[in-house]
Amino acid sequence: MSPLHHPSDETLLAHAAGALDEAFRVIVAVHIAACAQCRSLVLRAEQVGGEMLDTLAATAMTGDALDRTLARLDEQGPADRPAAPPPDGLPAALAGYTIGRWRSLFPGVALASILPPERGRAGLHLLRLAPGRALGDHGHGGREMSVVIAGAVTDERGTYGPGDVAERDDEAHHAPVVVGGQTCLCLIAVEGRLRFRHWALRLLQPLIGV
Amino acid sequence: MTRSVVQSPARLSELIVRIATLRDRAAFAEMFDHFAPRVKSYMLRLGAGPTEADDLAQEAMLTIWRKAARFDPTRAGAATWVFTIARNLRIDALRRERCVEPFDGGAVPDVPDEAAGADSAMAAAQSEQALRAAFAGLSEEETMLVRMSFFEDQPHSAISHTLRLPLGTVKSKLRRTLARLRAILEAGR
Numbered sequence: 110m111s112p113l114h115h116p117s118d119e120t121l122l123a124h125a126a127g128a129l130d131e132a133f134r135v136i137v138a139v140h141i142a143a144c145a146q147c148r149s150l151v152l153r154a155e156q157v158g159g160e161m162l163d164t165l166a167a168t169a170m171t172g173d174a175l176d177r178t179l180a181r182l183d184e185q186g187p188a189d190r191p192a193a194p195p196p197d198g199l200p201a202a203l204a205g206y207t208i209g210r211w212r213s214l215f216p217g218v219a220l221a222s223i224l225p226p227e228r229g230r231a232g233l234h235l236l237r238l239a240p241g242r243a244l245g246d247h248g249h250g251g252r253e254m255s256v257v258i259a260g261a262v263t264d265e266r267g268t269y270g271p272g273d274v275a276e277r278d279d280e281a282h283h284a285p286v287v288v289g290g291q292t293c294l295c296l297i298a299v300e301g302r303l304r305f306r307h308w309a310l311r312l313l314q315p316l317i318g319v
Numbered sequence: 320m321t322r323s324v325v326q327s328p329a330r331l332s333e334l335i336v337r338i339a340t341l342r343d344r345a346a347f348a349e350m351f352d353h354f355a356p357r358v359k360s361y362m363l364r365l366g367a368g369p370t371e372a373d374d375l376a377q378e379a380m381l382t383i384w385r386k387a388a389r390f391d392p393t394r395a396g397a398a399t400w401v402f403t404i405a406r407n408l409r410i411d412a413l414r415r416e417r418c419v420e421p422f423d424g425g426a427v428p429d430v431p432d433e434a435a436g437a438d439s440a441m442a443a444a445q446s447e448q449a450l451r452a453a454f455a456g457l458s459e460e461e462t463m464l465v466r467m468s469f470f471e472d473q474p475h476s477a478i479s480h481t482l483r484l485p486l487g488t489v490k491s492k493l494r495r496t497l498a499r500l501r502a503i504l505e506a507g508r
Contacts, residue, residue, distance in 0.1 A: 126468055128469075134410075152399075155402060157450060157454075158399065158406065159398035159402040159447075161402075165364070165470075178351065230417070
């Protein structure tokens with residue numbers, strides 16, 4: 110089934126322009142692998158990029174640039190090997206990434222970091238929620254974007270299944286709950302720290318690095 | 320000043336196919352004259368220094384030589400393909416700058432897989448033509464918004480600074496512009 114919840118047009122444009130932070134780029138890549146509609150929009154935006162590139166004023170290359178490049182044509186390029194495939198059940202967009210250790214946040218909810226958040230960089234994490242579980246009510250220091258890999262969650266805006274993307278800005282608090290009998294696996298990119306409402310979760314945060 | 324060679328889209332596609340099938344160095348030199356100075360401008364616009372921009376443009380040209388066989392003229396034009404190569408090289412360069420540990424692999428795919436597989440060569444050309452036409456229908460400010468989205472390091476704040484608009488206004492203007500562009504394109508189908 111194709112996804113029902115899509116990234117915004119600006120996000121798709123930023124993806125095509127190469128302007129998304131890595132964590133968000135991976136989320137969009139997971140979505141567009143499953144969504145023909147957004148794939149074709151990204152292609153459109155890339156055509157805009159091509160068009161823009163073609164109309165940019167030329168900047169002179171250094172005098173011997175062409176000769177130097179010609180001399181390198183027969184060089185062996187970087188090995189064109191595919192990246193290590195991601196572990197079973199994870200999307201191809203995660204090829205080459207190291208998945209961190211699973212850590213329990215609280216019963217029924219576990220998290221594995223892929224890109225730890227750093228100053229100026231969004232974090233990327235896998236979240237695993239058992240049936241019936243909720244990720245505690247939380248807000249964000251910045252943008253949050255997530256994509257469901259397996260299972261489904263619901264919040265006040267609707268139900269999200271595989272490939273569905275939820276995009277949130279800064280202050281919005283929400284508390285997604287797993288629906289159905291299947292464990293929900295999702296990928297979440299967060300700018301700034303998650304802000305849990307519950308004091309115990311806030312206490313835990315430094316220990317789990319989210 | 321530079322030799323600013325302008326080639327037709329059809330000629331550029333043909334050059335890439337010649338590189339792929341005949342390993343034609345003359346075709347490569349022609350591609351270089353057209354694209355290297357533009358890719359260099361692109362890298363400069365995105366904040367690379369002059370030496371780095373020159374190196375990245377050469378790197379983009381080498382990538383064109385190595386990956387020419389993957390170019391699919393039925394999917395997109397030459398400029399679109401070169402744009403994705405330049406964009407991915409810049410993303411990799413940024414990643415190298417910030418990553419200490421080596422990254423194993425290509426999370427930046429060359430081409431977003433099998434997209435628009437049904438398009439014929441003519442459809443690809445038509446859709447790029449439609450795009451040019453759609454741009455002609457945008458106001459100067461709208462064109463600038465889209466342009467800056469591609470060519471600024473921090474697009475939203477750069478637009479906000481240049482047009483002296485609050486960040487929120489920039490976002491809603493950009494959203495409206497994209498909706499308009501989408502509507503023009505969809506009406507043209």
